Amino acid sequence: MDTTDIIKRTMIISLGLTMTNSTESERFFIPSDLETHSIVNTTSLPSSTRFNNSHRFSLEQLKLNKRKLNSLKHLQEDWNGYNGETIEDSLISDIENLISTLDYQPQIFPTGRGSIQIEKYLNDENLVEIEISSNEIFVYQVKNGEEIEKEISISEINDFISELYT
Secondary structure: OOHHHHHHHHHHHHHHHHHHHHHOOOOOOOOOOOOOOOOOOHHHOOOOOHHHOOOOOOHHHHHHHHHHHHHHOOOOOOOOOOOOOOOOHHHHHHHHHHHOOOOOOOEEEEOOOOOEEEEEEEEOOEEEEEEEOOOOEEEEEEEOOEEEEEEOOHHHHHHHHHHOOO
16 A cells, blocks of 8 residues: 555545544444554534524524514514514614524514514523514513513623523
């Protein structure tokens, strides 16, 4: 075996192990004619991406949320039968940008006040509801049965949602 073959095989082995780590699988892509094999326990390797936690970041949920936000642009005055206000396009755009940065995708709902509520619900003891309007952001959180209500900044939203999972 010449040097080029050794380099190619090493690259293939490295690629196989890297691919295995990214999917946390126990499969290994190692050519069968190699005499030595290494087994790596991939479940104990640290992760640097938000995608390796099955509860974190759902692309499908993000797409659904963006479609839902787009549909909110078409709400007319009195959309809910109780004098529901329309939602400003700029607010919808701001929330679309926000949800693209969140680690956990929330549920999204319009409110009759012309604001948008995003929420994440694990159970009655652990939930967060965040109402976002053009001039304020208000959070209601229940964590392990303890309630918190307060005004927050946009930079705190991801932390409140992520706290549910810690």
